[in-house]
Amino acid sequence: xxxxxxxxxxxxxxxxxxxxxxxxxxxxxxxxxxxxxxxxxxxxxxxxxxxxxxxxxxxxxxxxxxxxxxxxxxxxxxxxxxxxxxxxxxxxxxxxxxxxxxxxxxxxxxxxxxxxxxxxxxxxxxxxxxxxxxxxxxxxxxxxxxxxxxxxxxxxxxxxxxxxxxxxxxxxxxxxxxxxxxxxxxxxxxxxxxxxxxxxxx
Numbered sequence: 669x670x671x672x673x674x675x676x677x678x679x680x681x682x683x684x685x686x687x688x689x690x691x692x693x694x695x696x697x698x699x700x701x702x703x704x705x706x707x708x709x710x711x712x713x714x715x716x717x718x719x720x721x722x723x724x725x726x727x728x729x730x731x732x733x734x735x736x737x738x739x740x741x742x743x744x745x746x747x748x749x750x751x752x753x754x755x756x757x758x759x760x761x762x763x764x765x766x767x768x769x770x771x772x773x774x775x776x777x778x779x780x781x782x783x784x785x786x787x788x789x790x791x792x793x794x795x796x797x798x799x800x801x802x803x804x805x806x807x808x809x810x811x812x813x814x815x816x817x818x819x820x821x822x823x824x825x826x827x828x829x830x831x832x833x834x835x836x837x838x839x840x841x842x843x844x845x846x847x848x849x850x851x852x853x854x855x856x857x858x859x860x861x862x863x864x865x866x867x868x869x870x
Contacts, residue, residue, distance in 0.1 A: 670775040673783045674760070674802040677812030678822045678851035683785040685718035686812065687756050690783060700749035702740060704728040706762035706798075708840060716758045726758070730767060737770035741778075752780050760784035761796035762840070768801040775807075790839045791827035791849070814851050822851035826860055833860045 677683055687703070694701045703716060707729045711717065716724045728743050730736050744752045755774060757763070763771075771782045784802055789795050795803075803809065816822040826833050827841065828848045841847045852860065861867065 670779045670781045671807035672772050672775045672802075672805060673781070673808045673810070674799075674806040675783065675785050675810045675812055676761075676788045676799065676802075678787070678814050679825050679849045680719065680822075680851050681812040681814035682718070683812060684716050684758055685720055685722055687716060687758050687783070687785050688718055688722045688724045690754075691724055691756055694754055699753040700744070700751065701754045701756055702727045702743060702747075702749065702752060703756045703758065704730055704736070704740065705758040706730050706760075707732070708762040709759040730763060732764065734767075735770065736763070736767040737773050737778075740770075740774060754781045754783060757782065757784040758786075760786035760802060761788070761799040762786075763798040765797050765801040768798055768805060772805045787825060789825065791825050791837075792835060792839070793824060794839065796839070816851060816853035816856050818853060818856055820853040820855070822853050824852050824854065824857040826850045826852045826857060833864055835861055835864055835866045 675683065691701050691703060703724055703726050705716060705726050714726045714729055716726060728739055740755055744750060774780050775782045786799055787796060788799050814822045826849065829846065
């Protein structure tokens with residue numbers, strides 16, 4: 669039976685790079701895939717772009733409120749990708765819970781493997797709705813590690829605006845839109861919130 673997978677990690681944990689490598693492995697074996705990401709993720713436009721420079725064309729930009737299962741099948745038919753073996757999803761945290769449900773149906777009712785990559789929580793340590801639904805539904809959940817500036821394993825995504833770390837604001841602000849992000853461990857994250865005079869943790 670096909671499964672729904674969620675591979676998550678803090679910023680710079682290589683999620684997009686892993687997706688691109690996985691897609692290449694399917695391609696090399698002659699197995700059909702579709703690459704999906706939320707329209708909300710404007711970085712790279714209709715490309716998955718890894719920080720190391722690797723790129724892969726996105727087949728489906730998921731719009732808010734649309735039936736993602738129907739869209740995936742329509743695109744597979746349009747591209748002649750039958751049988752479809754795997755759906756790869758970048759920045760899955762930006763999908764709506766109903767769209768995660770649609771991915772679950774693609775795996776369980778259509779027999780197509782779905783591998784999602786994304787963040788668990790935002791810069792305020794609040795879980796994204798799409799990530800929350802993946803934790804509820806995914807058959808397999810895997811954490812992709814990355815390193816904090818201090819050398820410890822990073823767990824949190826810290827947002828900087830104007831060169832200063834911030835802990836309030838809209839949940840979504842895409843990297844490059846006058847903001848940057850740094851992956852921090854718990855102690856470093858709490859150190860930065862103390863410097864900013866706010867309490868997110870502790």
